[in-house]
Amino acid sequence: MDDGVADDGAIAADVVDLLAALVRIDSGNVRLGGPGNSVLAELLACRLEESGFDVRTIGEDALQPSVIAIRRGTGGGRTLLINGHLDTVPVSGSAGDGLEPRVEAGRLHGRGSYDMKSGIAAAVVAAERAESTAGDVILTLVADEEFGSTGTEDVLRALRHEAIDGGVVVEPTDLQLTVAHRGFAWFRLEVQGRAAHGSQPELGVDAIAGTVHLLDAVRALGDTLAGRSAHPLLGFSTVRVSTIEGGTDAATIADHCTVTLERRTLPGETPHAVRAELESVLASAAERLGVTWLLEELVSRSALDTAPGPLEDAVSRAFTAVMGEAPVRRGDPWWTDAGLIAEAGIPVLVLGAAGGGAHAADEWVDIESVASLTAVLQRLVADFCGAKMEGDEELP
Known part of the structure; x- marks a missing residue:
């Protein structure tokens, strides 16, 4: 034809x-x-x-x-x-x-x-x-x-x-x-504490408790993202917890906790800016907790x-x-x-x-x-x- x-x-x-x-x-x-x-x-x-x-x-x-x-x-x-x-x-x-x-x-x-x-x-x-x-x-x-x-x-x-x-x-x-x-970025958050016997928590630094406080800051970041201007077809960007794992046994203060975070991104949000914002939020929260942490980017797609x-x-x-x-x-x-x-x-x-x-x-x-x-x-x-x-x- x-x-x-x-x-x-x-x-x-x-x-x-x-x-x-x-x-x-x-x-x-x-x-x-x-x-x-x-x-x-x-x-x-x-x-x-x-x-x-x-x-x-x-x-x-x-x-x-x-x-x-x-x-x-x-x-x-x-x-x-x-x-x-x-x-x-x-x-x-x-x-x-x-x-x-x-x-x-x-x-x-x-x-x-x-x-x-x-x-x-x-x-x-x-x-x-x-x-x-x-x-x-x-x-x-x-x-x-x-x-x-x-x-x-x-x-x-x-x-x-x-x-x-x-x-x-x-x-x-x-x-x-x-x-x-939307795009996305996956991150691994490693939180380090100090192990101690469960009967003497004052001798340790609880990585799980520290992680809970860090995740409160992540949830607050989610609220911030929802308050920004929406994309006409995609709405808002998001952040959420995908997986969490920590501790060794019931009688020990956890010396580590690992979290996977997912950030869904909008056009214009660069991988560098997304990571920098997340690190800033975590650093501000961790400063008060006595835990150390490391954020690793697993993959990022625009x-x-x-x-x-x-x-x-x-x-x-x-x-x-x-x-x-x-x-x-x-x-x-x-x-x-x-x-x-x-x-x-x-x-x-x-x-x-x-x-x-x-x-x-x-x-x-x-x-x-x-x-x-x-x-x-x-x-x-x-x-x-x-x-x-x-x-x-x-x-x-």
Whole structure:
């Protein structure tokens, strides 16, 4: 067809067949006890190579490879990156064995069907079916999103010399358009006291009691965050206690206590500023307690806040053509690999299928939404990867 979009019925059949095949492959994250995603990566790499893409597989862990598939354009157009993760949480705990796709009442059930093999299937079929374009189409099918996001970090390093004009992450969004999401930082707080017999607490320094007072200060920081200006789509930033462990036995004054803290951040809150604020709060409280403490940053990821521009315009046109109305714009409280793509200087949005049960026993995806997502992505490729329009901002 002259708009670069194939018959909707053919799209639906193709994408559902591929999705079912993907669900049948256990790709549970290795670091969560699964077998890894190497079998799934090989299947998709072979398929895309047969479809004419330039394909390479990368990653230091043979059990957790990521796939980069590029279809080069004729020249002079914009380059679109479509990203999705191959790994899932473990199959254990799923209804049935979790690997046999079950279709009921317009839903396909099975581990990863919603999060996010539906997005992978839609991206692959859309990219395969799109007509030749001026710009390049890059699929990055990545490992390890469910644990450390090393897959997206790997592919961004591998693509650092590519001029990428926009990206879409196909995490499930119930066919709404995510333009912003929170970031996060995890910290380990180590509090040291001095051990003594429980009958003589005056001879020791109770690390647990000291930690309680420090956490009072952390709770007060939470109140401070809630009193600041809210983001229009994301609300307020937060801080909370994730885990706590301390002491050795019932008869001994605790000489140590360890706490894990989670800070959910808003656009504009830098990792340095977030840590500095938390350290200031803890230092002020600890000064009165006689305990020593150490704060260690475990991981930090920036928030996403994509400004309107050519990418969102193209997504909206494609979505409206398929769905008959513009997409709902939203912000999400959780984090996705889109945050890493944005950090690399690439405008990025999140758009995925509708469903439910992510990480739960009964995971499912709405089949019609997967077909619609595929059609939207196919139109997006045809639109965005056409000739670069006058006035488009050049990336550095």
